[in-house]
Amino acid sequence: MSRESTIDNVRTSLPIAKTHWPLVFLTLGACAAFLLFPYDLGFMTRILIMMVFVISFDLILGYAGIATLGHAAMYGCGAYAAGLFAVHISPDPLLGLASGAAMGALIAFVSGLLLMRAHGLSLLMLSIAVTMVLQEIASKARDVTGGADGLTGISMGPILGVFEFDFIGKTAYWYAFCALFVILALLRILVASPFGLALRGIKDSSSRMRAIGTPVYWRKVTAYVIAGAIAGIAGALSAQITSLVSVEVFNFALSAEVMVMLVLGGSGRLYGALIGTLVFMTVHHVAASIDPFNWLFAIGFMVLGIVFFLPDGLISLPKRIRRMIGAVR
């Protein structure tokens, strides 16, 4: 049996990249949301940005099995890179995104060289440490970053020289959506590629992967760098759309929230990341607007309930229901 056919066999057995329906659904969903909630574009744009961020975390946690609590490091670096790029070099949004991605990838590479050698608890601790160091730098380098007051003076030019950022946030919404769409399409190809399969193999058993000759360490570093670039893009989007970057982009809470959203939706599945983000942020938003003072209870109970009853995340809900109906029969 040739190597190619083995991959094909494995590939067909995996629930990925078989149809394009999910991308179509995503597009339809975005259009419907745009038409149904024209007053919530600011909030929905934040959801889209968060989806980009969570999906990048899915690549390392869900696919490669690398659990970190410092994913905000790359998000923050991307945000500052895009912000500084807009202030000092060019107001072009797409170039700004590229600078965010480059910075996210760079910081992921530098920290990844160390982090990917660690496992388990030490990896968690080290990744938190990296983020804290970056936050301290951002807070101290006041002349460059504006420190705790935030980096101000970001004004964006029109996208592709045509689409101006508007007051209601229509441009920002579609801009974030396009970014998410492109990244998702690329990631679908990536996770179905031999590289994606290698990551899954590493997650299941890194010693076996090493035994069959996979350079486990470098595969993990590569995954981390790709995830870093995507997280950098998410940060850049937020910097460009808010026109302000504050040191809170490196907050521990952000890294933790990303993990919660991913686990909620179902890790190891690209759409799990999207669903988890959507549900978490929507419940957060609705609960917070109903009761701005005690909404955290609602979030807490929801997360508890889902982790308890659906350990594989929301994306496993249809399968669960099917199984329950089967059991009743």
Add this chain to the structure above:
Amino acid sequence: MRQLRWGLFASSFAVLAFAGAASAETIKVGVIATFSGPNAIWGKQFREAIQVYAAEHGTEVNGNTVEFIYKDVGGPNPDASKAAAQELLIREGVKYLAGFDFTPNAMAVAPLINQAKVPAVIFNAATSAINEQSEYFLRTSFTLWQVTVPIAQWAADNGAKKVITAVTDYNPGVDAESAFVSAFEEKGGTIVDKIRMPLQTTDFAPFMQRIKNSGADAVFAFLPAGPATFAFTKAYNENGLKEAGITFYGTGETDETTIDALGDQAIGLTTAYHYSGVHDSDLNRSFTAKLEEMFPQSRANLASVGAYDGVHLIYKMIEAAGTDGEKAIESSKGLSWESPRGLISIDPDSRHVIQNVYIRRVERAENGSLVNREFDTVENVPDLGFSR
């Protein structure tokens, strides 16, 4: 025919009644602040002061009903603040924004209020630079320069010769340090050393040693109120700085909501600030009494008075200009009124509040709680940090 005439009469009456109702509209005010998480105290103080003001003055201005809509942003989070402002402006159609506990949260809405021409009244965020970002920002709190320069000058006038500064190493701390140093040196004093302490630390013993060794006769400190101040004042007492006669000068460290946690070690700390919960005036007494009546667990602090005066300012703007943002801003310039903190007015240039800064000392009041007792006043201080 008769029926038709009655119908006409009734419908014209209905139209009249409706027209009357339309001229008296509901004017919405969006309050963006932190109502959840570790910084929820800001939102709580804001909301309570708003409710006290509404209870005292009603919710109608010129026949218009004023309605407050609260949005939680969960801490310093400019993304959330901007999205909340967008939602308030576009969906809720608010004509005034208010709140803003943290500087980045205020900064983030500047482009929006410029475009929408909606006044935003800042209840707290104390960086001078905010008001330069938009013509539509008004502020009823204070700035770091505004309270720090008076304590430096007062210290110089009252015998301090050599001072060491010890500030938390983040923007407000650095702001306070530069304000103190420039004002104190202008008065001919000497700054013997400048210490910047990490934001996260609670171990201040090494800094105390440096302060002691520096030979200064006073220390100017800037710390976030709460645990950091607690640890600092504890170290200040335990390392014998108080016995050594090194005076403590500060600003907002002895905040009313956290002061009782400081305990006896806080007694005697000298600070300069624009508001104390025990400010000696009838208006303040009635304000704090009403607050205690409505919210028995609460104590008035700078956030309360910032929100209380902010709401007063919004009511005055609605009275003068209704929902016209540009006119409202014009009408607010130079406005003066009596606040629980004393007489204040809005500076036409910086759109920031001009107010007295009081020199206070921590004492134990008759009811057993710690208070900031005012004993000297620096009158009518503007925002000294504006366009600096």
